[in-house]
Amino acid sequence: MNDSPGWASPGSAPSPDGQTPGVPRPAEPADGPSAKWSKEQPPPGQWSAPTGPGHTPGRPAPGWNGGPPPGAWGRPPAAAKPGVIPLRPLGVGEILDGAVATLRTHWRTVLAVTITVSVITQIASILVERYLLPEPPVVDPDATPEEALEQSLASLQNSMIAMGPALLITLIGTLLTTAVLTVVISRSVLGRSVTLPEAWREARPRLPHLLGLTFLLPLGSAAIMTVGILPGLLIGGAGVLLSVLGGLGAIVVIVWLMIRFALAPPALVLERQGVIASLKRSAKLVQGTWWRIFGITALTVLISFLVSMVIGIPFAIMGFAVDGVSLGDFLDGGESPIGWPFLIITGIGAVIASSITYPISAGVTALLYVDQRIRREALDLELARAAGVPGYGTEPPGPVSTGG
Structure with a gap:
């Protein structure tokens, strides 16, 4: 059973030709062949909202349950907004505003996560950069074309080696912040507060799966890039152009896959999905809206x-x-041109920047997931009911399988 209020598993999500069990829908009109109309009907314009026991409304009709006043029937009813976003399909500005609003509303929890993770990752990056990375190769400006090519390949290899530890540290930091912040954002959509221990307690069981997803995507990207540039590298000097073209083609494929699987992390955390199931779930939600995402x-x-x-x-x-x-010394390299003061000061700046950008990035991804489910699966009905919005029913959703 999905014990996370407001979220349903893919197995319970409605399809274009089906309906989700437990999600309220507007009542069917009672004017079918078996309907019997009374001879005495109220005068025109005096209809009232259906009331009485057993009535479970879906989306409130205009004018019922606090809808628009008389004279405003041409306007759509305002969407419920129990939290940081209105419960309807979102625009770009509303997604960005919702991410910023989450940072502003739950700043204690958000900053506690991002600052802690940023400080740890920056310290690790500084230590790796200072003690573990090899010295960059010296580039000879008077080298022959063949020597220049060899130097370029050596520089590329050195850069890849240097990026490895930094990328690993960044992935681990992103893993922790994504897991916890996704939980925080899911609660902010419902207008509920959440403390850091509560968010961590809910996110912790998903960390092994999220770790697998976090490493699977970069490894897949590296494999695709290797396939793209390796043939040209094997040929030698004449294959430089082939490597460039292969690399460009690999970048296109990687970007396409990254967007296709962009919603996998929130699906994994909020729907209790496995790694492969979350990738399939993201591909399904992104289908047809790739360019928008x-x-x-x-x-x-x-x-x-x-x-x-x-x-x-x-x-x-x-x-x-x-x-x-000086900047010239920094660009020219040399014997340890950068000292501890520079690394510490720039590290502080990086911590401050990460504390702001991490929540925005995680917030946009989670809200894109919510938006796609609202557009495709009417998730706004379940969110409104879970948030206690009047007119959407109060009974909790029925049992659903999580598929994870």
Whole structure:
């Protein structure tokens, strides 16, 4: 049974030719062949909302249960908004606003997660960068074309090695923040508060599955990139162009897959899905709306990048000033051009930036998941009922299988 209020498993989600058990729907009209109308009917314009025991409304009709006043029948009824978003299909601005509103409303819980994770990951990154990474290869400006190609390949190899530990640390940090923040956002949609221990207690059982998903996607991307560039690398100097074209093609495939599986983390956490089931679930929700998901995701990445630059550049300037290193020395390399003061100051800036961008990124992903389920599966009905919105019934949903 799904013990997370307001969320239903894929097995219980309505399909275009079916209906979800336990999710309220508008009552069928009683004007079929067996309906018998009374000879005495009320005058026109004096109908009232159906009342009495046994009536379980679905979406409240206009004018009933606090609908629009007389004279406003041309307008659609306002959607319920028990939490940070209205319970209806969302626009881009509402998704971004909901992510920011979650950070503002539950700032104690959100910042406790993001600051803790950011500090730990930044300390680990600084130590790895300072002590474990190999020295960058020296580039000879007077090298022959063959030597320049070898130096470029050596630099690429060094960069890949240097990115490995940083990527691993980032993935672990993203894993923890995604799990906890997804729970926080799911509660903020219902207008409910959640403490950090409560969010952690609910997210902790999903961490092994989320860990598998977190590593599966980058490993798959690396495999696709290897397939794209390896033939050109095996050919040698004449295959540089082939490697470039293969790499570009691999990037297109990777981006397509990343968007297709972008909603897998919230599906895994909120629906108690397994790794493969969450990937299939995401592909189903994204189907037909790939470009919309891509556009919103790209906009979120751009906003996060700009926020990181706005915060990080002043700290980098302060780091250069305190460390006594010029930008030219930094770009030229040399014997340990960067000292501890620069690493510490820029690390503080990175912690502040991550504390803001992590919740926005996780919030947009979770709200995109909610939005797609509202559009495809009328999840707004179940969310409204779970939030206690008048007119949607008060009985909890029936038992459903979680599929995970």
